[in-house]
Amino acid sequence: MVSRKQVCVIGAGVSGLVAAKAFAAHGHKVSVVEKASDLGGVWNPARSYPDVQTQSPKDLYRYTDKAMPDSFPEWPTGMQVHAYLADYARDHRLDCLIRFNTSVTAMNRRADGKPGWTLDVMTPEGASSENCDFVAICTGQFSDPQTLGLPGEGTFRAQGGEIMHSSSYNDASLAKGRRVVVLGGSKSATDIAVSAVKSGASEVTLVYREPVWRIPYFIGGLVNFKRILYIRAQEQMFSSWGMGALARLARMIAKPLVWTNWRGLESVLKMQFKLDKCKMLPETRIEDGINCSVPIATPGFFPMVADARIKAIRGTFDHCEGKTIVMSNGERVIADVAVLAIGYKLGVPFLPETHRAKLVDADGQYRLYRQIANPDLPDLGFVGFNSSFCTVLCAEMAANWLVRYADRELAHQPSEREMRDNIAMMLHFRRMERPAAGVYGGLCVAPYHYKHFDELLADIGAAKRGRNRLVEMFTPPDADAYAQFLASAPTYKAAA
Numbered sequence: 001m002v003s004r005k006q007v008c009v010i011g012a013g014v015s016g017l018v019a020a021k022a023f024a025a026h027g028h029k030v031s032v033v034e035k036a037s038d039l040g041g042v043w044n045p046a047r048s049y050p051d052v053q054t055q056s057p058k059d060l061y062r063y064t065d066k067a068m069p070d071s072f073p074e075w076p077t078g079m080q081v082h083a084y085l086a087d088y089a090r091d092h093r094l095d096c097l098i099r100f101n102t103s104v105t106a107m108n109r110r111a112d113g114k115p116g117w118t119l120d121v122m123t124p125e126g127a128s129s130e131n132c133d134f135v136a137i138c139t140g141q142f143s144d145p146q147t148l149g150l151p152g153e154g155t156f157r158a159q160g161g162e163i164m165h166s167s168s169y170n171d172a173s174l175a176k177g178r179r180v181v182v183l184g185g186s187k188s189a190t191d192i193a194v195s196a197v198k199s200g201a202s203e204v205t206l207v208y209r210e211p212v213w214r215i216p217y218f219i220g221g222l223v224n225f226k227r228i229l230y231i232r233a234q235e236q237m238f239s240s241w242g243m244g245a246l247a248r249l250a251r252m253i254a255k256p257l258v259w260t261n262w263r264g265l266e267s268v269l270k271m272q273f274k275l276d277k278c279k280m281l282p283e284t285r286i287e288d289g290i291n292c293s294v295p296i297a298t299p300g301f302f303p304m305v306a307d308a309r310i311k312a313i314r315g316t317f318d319h320c321e322g323k324t325i326v327m328s329n330g331e332r333v334i335a336d337v338a339v340l341a342i343g344y345k346l347g348v349p350f351l352p353e354t355h356r357a358k359l360v361d362a363d364g365q366y367r368l369y370r371q372i373a374n375p376d377l378p379d380l381g382f383v384g385f386n387s388s389f390c391t392v393l394c395a396e397m398a399a400n401w402l403v404r405y406a407d408r409e410l411a412h413q414p415s416e417r418e419m420r421d422n423i424a425m426m427l428h429f430r431r432m433e434r435p436a437a438g439v440y441g442g443l444c445v446a447p448y449h450y451k452h453f454d455e456l457l458a459d460i461g462a463a464k465r466g467r468n469r470l471v472e473m474f475t476p477p478d479a480d481a482y483a484q485f486l487a488s489a490p491t492y493k494a495a496a
């Protein structure tokens, strides 16, 4: 019999909500702590820049038991995603489990010798600590903004200039009539540059390190990219981990076909975005960089670069001289607002160094079995660290896996030895065979969604009944089908 645990879920974003739901559904007592005053994580309106919308189509960015409303567009806005998450929390009575404005500042093994952890938390009322039997860390990869110490930024601010991280650029009026410079090449950077143009900025400059391949919402202007890039057939264009001799031979034979596939896609993108005219033709092969960092092209971005509404400069910020930002190539741009779309610090800052050393190798690679658990950190797991282009489904799969792992109810409960061997194999794959899989500390399952889900479902003991292999080969993951797969897993409930 599984005994009821006190489970603490840290974070109330996409991942924390579904983790809370999974643990509560299996009979555990759940408490969610969230440092912000609202749920949603990156979709919390207080943290969203104007015009933010998903990169993933709505049927790929949803929980298995709740479709996004028909009234939402194919790529919902940030506000719509937030409303969807708030609804989901209400539907499953998760809202009453969340304690807002509560930040975890440290966690340590319990001093009373019992399994579990003691969390140090900070609230507006002060600091306190609490014990729990199991912790689900759902803090995502976008909580701690990167900073940039820019020489001379004091003089920039003194003259009325504003410098802010992209997560603080949440008011379109900031741009109106002003000279805006955006640093970065991610989707956030191009979204903000386009938004600034539309909001009436007097000048918009984008400063980026190198041109990267960007994927349009519609490839060739016609086909929704999910029908080309999210399908199992495309996934099989990549070499992956654990391939046997036969699979490697098949890959070798198919090499010319695979090569043609990628060169064809590059040609389409080159023409569609007029990359030569924009002087933004990437120097790398598209297949070498496909991972979670591949941006979707912001509609309007390339046309605005082509007609100079956005001035694109290759380089980075070097220093400020008054209101002039001097670039690494010597170019000088006078600005009123500088937006740093430079990403976030990856990490679990509240985990003490002794534990963090077990979780993260010196080169930043995470040691997580299935991107969820570490054999040297018991009574603890991570949800949403298996990020991708369909993170909601990834988080839900991870949550369903984690609760069973915590209760030793996986159909295939891995031994510590098995977990260590698998972690070592995956680290080798990322370091030696596919460096692109090492982005974000190796916490990105794209482009291997199907393979990752297959592994989790097999561990859980879920059957893929009614699955049509051929259909699955040419269609993106279907959330409704995954609801059925998960429902086929053996059920149980923890008791007091």
Ligand SMILES: Cc1cc2nc3c(=O)[nH]c(=O)nc-3n(C[C@H](O)[C@H](O)[C@H](O)COP(=O)(O)OP(=O)(O)OC[C@H]3O[C@@H](n4cnc5c(N)ncnc54)[C@H](O)[C@@H]3O)c2cc1C
Residues within 6 Å of the ligand: 010, 011, 012, 013, 014, 015, 016, 033, 034, 035, 036, 039, 040, 041, 042, 043, 052, 053, 054, 055, 056, 061, 102, 103, 104, 105, 138, 139, 140, 141, 142, 143, 188, 350, 383, 384, 385, 388, 389, 390, 391, 392, 395
């Ligand atoms: C602008 C933007 C667009 C995106 N679009 C897509 C997309 O289209 N498709 C896709 O798959 N992914 C997308 N992503 C990735 C996105 O991060 C995930 O899809 C998903 O929202 C992550 O959810 P999460 O719950 O894991 O993390 P988050 O949303 O980051 O939530 C983590 C929560 O933990 C809280 N927290 C952190 N530290 C603490 C602490 N110490 N104590 C208490 N609480 C804490 C935070 O306040 C936050 O609420 C996007 C990301 C961004 C930034």
